[in-house]
Amino acid sequence: MRRVVPFVAVLVVGAILIFTVINYLPPFGSFPQRKLGAFENQSIGQRILENGPRETGATDVVTSVVWDYRGYDTMGECTILFTAVCGVLMLFLATRGQE
Amino acid sequence: MMAGMTTIVRTISRLLFPFMVLFGVCVVLHGHLTPGGGFQGGVIIAASFVMLWLAYSLEQSPIEFKLFRTEVLEAIGGLTLATVGLIGLVMGVGKFFGHVLPLGILGNLLSGGDLPLLNIGVGVEVAASIVLVFYAMLRKTGWDEK
Numbered sequence: 486m487r488r489v490v491p492f493v494a495v496l497v498v499g500a501i502l503i504f505t506v507i508n509y510l511p512p513f514g515s516f517p518q519r520k521l522g523a524f525e526n527q528s529i530g531q532r533i534l535e536n537g538p539r540e541t542g543a544t545d546v547v548t549s550v551v552w553d554y555r556g557y558d559t560m561g562e563c564t565i566l567f568t569a570v571c572g573v574l575m576l577f578l579a580t581r582g583q584e
Numbered sequence: 585m586m587a588g589m590t591t592i593v594r595t596i597s598r599l600l601f602p603f604m605v606l607f608g609v610c611v612v613l614h615g616h617l618t619p620g621g622g623f624q625g626g627v628i629i630a631a632s633f634v635m636l637w638l639a640y641s642l643e644q645s646p647i648e649f650k651l652f653r654t655e656v657l658e659a660i661g662g663l664t665l666a667t668v669g670l671i672g673l674v675m676g677v678g679k680f681f682g683h684v685l686p687l688g689i690l691g692n693l694l695s696g697g698d699l700p701l702l703n704i705g706v707g708v709e710v711a712a713s714i715v716l717v718f719y720a721m722l723r724k725t726g727w728d729e730k
Contacts, residue, residue, distance in 0.1 A: 542687030542696040543616035551621065552702045556681035560665050563706055567662050570713040574655075577720035 588641040597639035598646060604632035608711070615703035616696040622703040626710025634718045642722050649719065654712050661709025668698050668705065 533554065534546060541549040551559050588594065611618075612625030636645050672682035681698070688695030 538690055541683075541699065542690060543699050544691055545616055545618060545621070547619065548616045548621050548696075548699060548703070552616075552699050553681070553683075556669065556702070559706075560669060560681075563662055563665055563709055566710065566713055567658065570658065570716055573717050574720050577724040578651075 588644060589639050593639045597635050601632050601636055601647075604635070605629055608632065608707075612703055612707035613693065613700065615707075616699040617691065617693070622706030623710050625703075626707040627714055629707070629711040630714030630718070633715050637718065637722060642719075649715075651716075651719070654716055654719075658709055658712035658716065661705050661707070661712060664705030664708070665702060668701050672698065 533550060537546045537549040537554075538544055541553040543549040543553070608625045608628035608631075610625075611620040611628060612622055615621035615625065633647065633649075636647055640646065669681045672684055673680045675684055677683070683697035685697045685701075687697050694700070
C-alpha cells in the first residue's frame, strides 16, 4: 500500500500533464500573441526579434534584451551578485583581521 | 600529505588554463554578436581559476592570487555598469542606459553602442565574484588540507 499510492499518484499526475500538453499547449514554434498597449496584433517577442538588431546594433537578441531593453533590471542583478559575494566574504573570511 | 590531485590532472589543467581564459575573454568580447555574454564568459574565466585551485592546492597554485586586488576588480566591474548607465542618462538621450556611442555596422566587433562596455564590465565583475566565493570557501573549509 505504501508503494502503490505514490505510484498511482504519479501515474494520475503524469496522465493529466500529458493530456494538457497534447490538447492545450500551442503548437511548437508559435507563441501566444500578447495584445498590450500599442502592440495590437503583434507580440513583444516578435517585435524585439524584428527590431532588436536595428535598434541596438547587437546581432544577439538575448544580449539586446538583457542589456538594452532590460538594462536597468540587469544592473539590479549585478548589484544582487555584488551583495551576495560581500555576504559570503563576510561569513567565510571574517577572521582575516585577527590573524 | 598529497595536497591537490595527481600529476596528470595538474599538467592537463595547467596546459588547459590559458585556453580557458582565452575562451572566456572571447565569449565576453563577442557578447553582442554570438550567444553568451558577460555572465557566461565571466563564469568561464572564473572556472579556469577554480580548476587550477582544485588540481593544485590553494597554496601550491601556479597563479598568484591577491585578495584585495580581486575585490577591487569586482567593485570596478560593478561601477562600470552604473557609470555607463549614468553617462547615458547625463550625456545621451536622457534615458538611463541610453546609447551614447554610435551603433556602428551590424556584426562588427566594435559595434552595438554601449553593449560591449557593459559586457566587459559584467564579465569582470562576475569573474572576480565567482573566484572570490570559491577562494573564500576553499580556504575556510580547508579542502586541500586533508
